[in-house]
Amino acid sequence: MKIKASMRRLAAATAIACVALPQTLLAQEAIDDSPSAGAMVGDLLVARPIGVVLTAGGTAAWLVSLPFTLLAGHAGEAAETLVVGPAETTFMRCLGCRETGYTNKDVEQIRAARGEEEVED
Numbered sequence: 001m002k003i004k005a006s007m008r009r010l011a012a013a014t015a016i017a018c019v020a021l022p023q024t025l026l027a028q029e030a031i032d033d034s035p036s037a038g039a040m041v042g043d044l045l046v047a048r049p050i051g052v053v054l055t056a057g058g059t060a061a062w063l064v065s066l067p068f069t070l071l072a073g074h075a076g077e078a079a080e081t082l083v084v085g086p087a088e089t090t091f092m093r094c095l096g097c098r099e100t101g102y103t104n105k106d107v108e109q110i111r112a113a114r115g116e117e118e119v120e121d
Contacts (some may be wrong), residue, residue: 005100035096051090058082 035043062069062082069075093100 014085015042035094048090051086054086056082058086 060081062078065078065082066075069078088100
């Protein structure tokens with residue numbers, strides 16, 4: 001009886017964690033990333049060139065697979081995975097940042113350019 005009760009508690013805790021975790025990840029509006037100089041240099045010299053190669057290789061693979069994915073109706077999904085994903089990771093993040101997207105500094109500059117006031121939730 002004790003084993004069954006503890007297994008139920010573990011299963012319930014796991015289910016709650018699985019439901020709650022994505023909600024906290026989706027709550028982020030902007031990336032709060034302040035990379036160091038070493039991270040920036042490493043990103044510039046290692047990660048970005050690898051990203052360019054992966055983007056070019058993904059584009060070539062997508063073009064080769066295009067007749068088959070068109071017949072199956074999944075050309076957009078293949079393009080998203082093979083081309084758009086690596087391209088976003090390579091070109092749409094700040095130097096040294098780990099996450100793709102705007103940083104808090106970018107959001108503040110965009111709001112200032114538009115003349116919007118920062119709204120506190």
